[in-house]
Amino acid sequence: MGDGAMIGASTTTPAPAAAGPPLWLLLELTYRCPLHCAFCYNPLDFERTGPELGTDDWLRVLREARALGAVQLGLSGGEPLVRDDLEILVAEAHRLGFYINLVTSGVGLNETRIAALKSAGLDHIQLSFQDSGKQMNDFLSSTRTFDLKSRVAALIKKYEYPMVLNVVLHRFNIDHVGEILEFADRLGAEYVELANTQYYGWAFHNREQLMPSRSQVERAEAATKRFRERGGRPMQIFFVVPDYFERRPKPCMNGLGSVFLAVTPDGTALPCHAARTLPGLDFPNVRRADLRHIWYDSGAFNHYRGDAWMKEPCRSCPDKTRDFGGCRCQAYLLTGDAANADPVCELSPHHHLVTDAVALADRERPGALSATEKPLVFRSSANSRTLRP
Amino acid sequence: MTVPAVDPTPPFDPAARPALEPRFRLQWEPAQNAHVLLYPEGMIKLNASAGEILKRCDGHSSIAEITADLERAFATTGLGSDVMAFLAMAQGKRWVTVP
Numbered sequence: 001m002g003d004g005a006m007i008g009a010s011t012t013t014p015a016p017a018a019a020g021p022p023l024w025l026l027l028e029l030t031y032r033c034p035l036h037c038a039f040c041y042n043p044l045d046f047e048r049t050g051p052e053l054g055t056d057d058w059l060r061v062l063r064e065a066r067a068l069g070a071v072q073l074g075l076s077g078g079e080p081l082v083r084d085d086l087e088i089l090v091a092e093a094h095r096l097g098f099y100i101n102l103v104t105s106g107v108g109l110n111e112t113r114i115a116a117l118k119s120a121g122l123d124h125i126q127l128s129f130q131d132s133g134k135q136m137n138d139f140l141s142s143t144r145t146f147d148l149k150s151r152v153a154a155l156i157k158k159y160e161y162p163m164v165l166n167v168v169l170h171r172f173n174i175d176h177v178g179e180i181l182e183f184a185d186r187l188g189a190e191y192v193e194l195a196n197t198q199y200y201g202w203a204f205h206n207r208e209q210l211m212p213s214r215s216q217v218e219r220a221e222a223a224t225k226r227f228r229e230r231g232g233r234p235m236q237i238f239f240v241v242p243d244y245f246e247r248r249p250k251p252c253m254n255g256l257g258s259v260f261l262a263v264t265p266d267g268t269a270l271p272c273h274a275a276r277t278l279p280g281l282d283f284p285n286v287r288r289a290d291l292r293h294i295w296y297d298s299g300a301f302n303h304y305r306g307d308a309w310m311k312e313p314c315r316s317c318p319d320k321t322r323d324f325g326g327c328r329c330q331a332y333l334l335t336g337d338a339a340n341a342d343p344v345c346e347l348s349p350h351h352h353l354v355t356d357a358v359a360l361a362d363r364e365r366p367g368a369l370s371a372t373e374k375p376l377v378f379r380s381s382a383n384s385r386t387l388r389p
Numbered sequence: 390m391t392v393p394a395v396d397p398t399p400p401f402d403p404a405a406r407p408a409l410e411p412r413f414r415l416q417w418e419p420a421q422n423a424h425v426l427l428y429p430e431g432m433i434k435l436n437a438s439a440g441e442i443l444k445r446c447d448g449h450s451s452i453a454e455i456t457a458d459l460e461r462a463f464a465t466t467g468l469g470s471d472v473m474a475f476l477a478m479a480q481g482k483r484w485v486t487v488p
Contacts, residue, residue, distance in 0.1 A: 069418065071416070071418055099428075123427075126430070191429075
C-alpha cells in the first residue's frame with residue numbers, strides 16, 4: 001500500500017498525523033551473536049539481510065529519533081557487544097538525552113568495556129540468560145555458565161547498575177524455575193523477568209518443541225510464588241505468562257505505529273521487531289529515508305494505525321481500544337492474514353489454532369525429545385541460509 | 390470546592406529533605422510537553438504539579454523550602470498539604486525517599 005493511503009479511510013480512524021512520537025526506539029545493531037538460541041525471535045533468514053549499518057548511519061538514526069521525541073532506547077541484536085562502536089553510539093545517545101538500555105547475554109562484557117560504557121552514559125544493563133539445551137544443562141549441572149554470569153553480574157554491581165536478569169522460559173527449563181531463581185538470588189539480582197517464550201522467528205519454527213504444557217506453567221507459577229514468599233533478600237520477580245495460555249490477546253506494541261520503532265541491522269525500520277514477516281508492507285530503510293518521514297508518512301507505519309484495517313470480531317469489539325486486536329505478527333503467522341484477530345483471543349474464529357498448540361504441548365511426554373519428533377533447530381548462520389521464513 | 394482538612398500529623402517532618410530514588414531519572418521532554426521519570430525500560434509521564442515538585446526533590450532542599458519555592462514560583466499560598474500528600478504517594482511508589 002502506498003503512502004498516505006489511510007487518509008480519509010474512516011472517520012473513526014485518527015489521521016496518521018495524529019500519531020504521537022515514537023517514544024521507544026529499539027536498535028538491533030547486529031544479527032551476529034555468539035549464541036545459538038532455539039527461541040530467538042530474530043528472523044529465520046537473518047543471514048540473507050543486507051549489510052549492517054555503519055557508525056555514522058546509527059548516529060544519524062539516534063539524532064533523528066531523538067528529534068521526533070524518542071526517549072527510551074534499547075540496544076539489542078544479536079549480541080550488541082559484537083559492535084566495537086557500541087561505546088560511541090552510547091555516548092551520542094546519552095548526549096542526546098536518551099535513557100539507554102543494553103540487552104546483552106554478557107558474552108564480551110569485560111571490565112574495560114563496562115567502564116567505557118558507564119562513562120559514556122549507559123543507564124541500564126539487562127543480562128539475559130539464554131540458550132535452551134546445552135548451556136542450560138551446563139548451568140544446571142556445572143560451572144561454565146555460572147562463572148560467566150557471575151563474573152558479569154559482579155561487574156554490573158561494581159559499576160552500580162541494577163542487576164536485571166531476563167530468563168526465557170520454555171519446555172526444557174520451565175521445570176527448573178526454582179533453581180533459576182536461586183541462581184538469580186546468588187547473583188544478587190534485583191529484578192528477574194521470567195519471560196515465557198514468544199513464538200516468533202526461530203521460536204515459532206521450534207514451537208512444538210518449546211511449548212510447555214499447562215501443568216508445567218502452573219508448577220512454574222507455584223514455584224515462583226513459593227520463592228516470593230521465602231523472605232530473605234528482596235528480589236522482584238515478574239512472571240510473564242505465555243500468551244498462548246491466555247484467553248484475550250496482549251495489547252501488542254500498544255498498537256503498531258503507536259509508540260515503538262525498531263531498526264534492524266541493515267537499516268529496515270519496523271513498527272515491531274517481528275514485523276518483518278508481515279506481507280504486503282514495504283518497510284522503509286533508514287539509509288534512504290529520514291525517520292520523520294518513515295514514522296509519520298510511510299505506508300508501512302500508517303497501515304495498522306487506527307482501526308480501519310480491523311476485521312470482525314475486532315471491529316465491533318469494545319476491547320479494541322484496549323488490546324488493539326492483539327498481535328499482527330501472531331495473527332499472520334497463525335491465520336495467514338495479519339488483519340485477523342490475534343487467535344489468542346477466545347472470540348477469534350481461529351482460537352482453536354492456539355488451543356490445539358497447547359493441547360499438543362499437554363500430551364504427556366518426557367522433557368527430552370523423542371526420536372519421532374522434529375529436532376530443535378538452533379539459530380545459526382548455516383541454518384539461516386537453508387530455512388525460509 | 391472543598392477546603393482540605395488540616396492534617397494534625399503531616400506524614401513527614403517539614404525539615405526532611407526528599408530525594409529522587411537513584412534508579413529514576415527526571416527529565417523534561419519537549420515532545421511530550423511534560424516531565425518524565427525514566428527507569429529501566431520504562432517511563433512515567435508526570436502531570437505539571439508532580440513534575441514541579443519532583444524537580445525540586447534534590448536531597449538538599451527541605452519540604453518546607455520546596456513548598457515555599459513552589460508558592461513563590463506560582464504566586465500562591467497553602468500548597469503545604471498538597472506537597473505532603475504528593476510526597477507520601479511518591480514515596481509509596483518508591484519514586485522518592487524522604488529520610
